[in-house]
Amino acid sequence: xxxxxxxxxxxxxxxxxxxxxxxxxxxxxxxxxxxxxxxxxxxxxxxxxxxxxxxxxxxxxxxxxxxxxxxxxxxxxxxxxxxxxxxxxxxxxxxxxxxxxxxxxxxxxxxxxxxxxxxxxxxxxxxxxxxxxxxxxxxxxxxxxxxxxxxxxxxxxxxxxxxxxxxxxxxxxxxxxxxxxxxxxxxxxxxxxxxxxxxxxxxxxxxxxxxxxxxxxxxxxxxxxxxxxxxxxxxxxxxxxxxxxxxxxxxxxxxxxxxxxxxxxxxxxxxxxxxxxxxxxxxxxxxxxxxxxxxxxxxxxxxxxxxxxxxxxxxxxxxxxxxx
Numbered sequence: 439x440x441x442x443x444x445x446x447x448x449x450x451x452x453x454x455x456x457x458x459x460x461x462x463x464x465x466x467x468x469x470x471x472x473x474x475x476x477x478x479x480x481x482x483x484x485x486x487x488x489x490x491x492x493x494x495x496x497x498x499x500x501x502x503x504x505x506x507x508x509x510x511x512x513x514x515x516x517x518x519x520x521x522x523x524x525x526x527x528x529x530x531x532x533x534x535x536x537x538x539x540x541x542x543x544x545x546x547x548x549x550x551x552x553x554x555x556x557x558x559x560x561x562x563x564x565x566x567x568x569x570x571x572x573x574x575x576x577x578x579x580x581x582x583x584x585x586x587x588x589x590x591x592x593x594x595x596x597x598x599x600x601x602x603x604x605x606x607x608x609x610x611x612x613x614x615x616x617x618x619x620x621x622x623x624x625x626x627x628x629x630x631x632x633x634x635x636x637x638x639x640x641x642x643x644x645x646x647x648x649x650x651x652x653x654x655x656x657x658x659x660x661x662x663x664x665x666x667x668x669x670x671x672x673x674x675x676x677x678x679x680x681x682x683x684x685x686x687x688x689x690x691x692x693x694x695x696x697x698x699x700x701x702x703x704x705x706x707x708x709x710x711x712x713x714x715x716x717x718x719x720x721x722x723x724x725x726x727x728x729x730x731x732x733x734x735x736x737x738x739x740x741x742x743x744x745x746x747x748x749x750x751x752x753x754x755x756x757x758x759x760x761x762x
Contacts, residue, residue, distance in 0.1 A: 520587075520597050520738075521597065522585065522597050522598070522599055523596040523597050523598060523738070523739050523740060524740060525665075525666045527596070527739045527740050528596060528598060528665070528666075528674065528739070529545060529671055529673065529674065530542065530545055531739060532544040532545060532548075532673040532674065533590065533592075533687065533688070534548055534673055534675075534692060535634050535645060535707075536625065536626075536632035536634045536635050536643075536645060537632055537633060537634050537673075538633055538634045538637075539634070544673045545671070545672075545673040547633060548671075548672040548673040549672060550631050550672075551626075551631065551672035551676060551693065553572075553669075553672075553676045553677035555571075555573075556571075556572040556573070556677050556678070556695075557569050557570060557571055557572065557695075558570045558572060558575075558678070558694055558695060558696060558697060559695065559696040559697070560612050560696075560697050560698075561696070561697075561698045561699075562614075562618065562622070562698035562699040562700050563614055563615040563617055563618040563699040563700060563701065564612055564613055564614050564615060564618070564699050565613040565614075565615060566612075566613055572677050572678055575608075576663055576677075576678075579603045579607065579608075580603065581601050581602060581603055581663065581664075582601070582602070582603065583599060583600070583601055584599075584600050584602070584660060584681075585597060585598070585599045585600070586598060586600060586658075586660070586681055586683040587683055587751050587752055587753075588681075588683065588687055588690075589683075589686060589687060589722045589736060589747070589751045590686065590687040590688075591686040591687065591688060591720075591728055591729050591731060591733075592731060593731050593732070593733065593735065593736050593737060593747075594736065594737050594738070594739055595736045595737065595738050595739070595751075596738065596739045597738075598665055598666075598681075599665060599666055599667070600660060600662040600664070600665050600681050601662065601663055601664035601665065601667070602660050602661045602662040602663045602664065602681065603660070603661055603663075604657060604659065604660060604661070605649075605654050605655075605659040605660060605661050605680070606654065606655040606656070606657070606659065608661055609621065609651075609654055609655060612697065612699070614651070614699040615699065617701055618651060618699035618700065618701065619650065619651050619700070619701055619702075620648055620649065620650055620651060620699070620700045620701070620702065620703050620704055621648060621649050621650075621651065621654045621697060621698070621699055621700075622646060622647075622648045622696075622697070622698040622699075622700055622704035623646065623647050623648065623649075623680065623691045623694055623696070623697055624644045624645065624646045624691075624694075624695055624696040624697075624698075625644050625645045625646075625691055625692060625693045625694065625695050626644060626693055626695045627643055627644040627695075629643075641707075641711060642705075642707060642710045642711065643707075644695070644696075645691065645707045646691075646704065646705065646706050646707050647680070647688070647689050647690075647691040647706050647707065648700075648703060648704040648706055648718065649682065649689075650703075650760075652760055653682070653760060656756075656757060656760065657756070658682070658683060658684065658753060658756055658757065659680075659682050660680070660681040660682070660683075661678060661679070661680065661681070661694075662675070662678070662679050662680070662681045663677065663678055674692070675691075675692030675693050676693060677693070678693070678694050679691060679692045679693060679694060680692075680694070683751055683753055684721060684722060684750040684751050684753040684754075684756075684757045685719070685720050685721055685722065685751075686720045686721075686722060686728065688708060688720065689720050703718050706718065708729075712729070715728075715729040715730060716728075716729055719761070721750055721757075721761070722747065722748070722749070722750055722751040723749060723750075724746065724747035724748070724749060725749075733747055734746065734747055735747060
């Protein structure tokens with residue numbers, strides 16, 4: 439009976455969540471990939487074929503497509519008929535504070551971020567402090583596709599198809615002690631690479647974020663390694679990032695370079711910069727103004743009309759119990 443797939447509350451068919459031509463072109467490309475035995479290098483060399491956007495041809499050469507991947511339906515909660523945001527917007531309109539605050543220029547400024555040999559340092563309350571090679575990790579993880587909403591604290595939103603694995607699976611591998619109640623994440627520190635770190639040297643770099651252990655072990659908390667069927671681009675957090683859809687986007691830390699298990703809530707970047715505007719949970723809530731923005735409405739990228747913000751970004755059924 440192990441082969442029977444039990445639907446979860448946010449399951450829908452991938453073809454229902456993406457434009458039909460994108461869905462069909464992607465399947466055609468994947469079939470071609472399987473027929474030819476094309477390598478990852480070949481994937482990038484031919485990324486102009488089959489209508490794939492140029493952004494993916496600019497992905498770091500070190501990015502890997504993991505060998506193991508669960509095939510099947512992608513998941514969006516709830517199946518509301520929302521269209522996936524065009525990838526040209528997601529790869530050209532970015533927040534990555536390490537590289538500056540001009541969203542239209544981040545993709546250019548982040549080109550130097552290389553995924554080759556990327557490692558993640560694991561420390562704190564764990565049975566085995568270590569340094570993980572991300573390439574080795576991804577080859578071991580069975581990946582899956584999920585379609586999540588993303589809600590930025592600046593009141594814009596998107597719907598993104600991610601590839602990755604549940605964060606809880608990574609936490610289990612890292613063997614935290616029973617006394618660990620929080621997980622702290624940090625990105626890289628390299629002012630010579632990241633102009634934002636150099637220009638605002640007084641700020642508390644590297645960028646850090648955190649989750650409670652209960653949040654990290656929730657089924658929706660996700661580690662993304664790709665999007666739109668391809669490895670992550672530098673501006674989108676290559677080679678490995680968080681996707682925590684019920685929280686404001688700044689909680690989904692990009693380019694994870696360190697993970698620390700702690701007993702107390704960790705200091706996070708924006709809490710340290712502006713403690714009166716930012717709190718630790720940072721859950722999407724239309725009834726609470728947050729970080730100078732009125733959160734009652736949001737604007738989907740590529741659209742003009744605003745729409746009402748949903749509590750927990752539409753994931754209340756799944757996560758509200760965490761905060762009861």
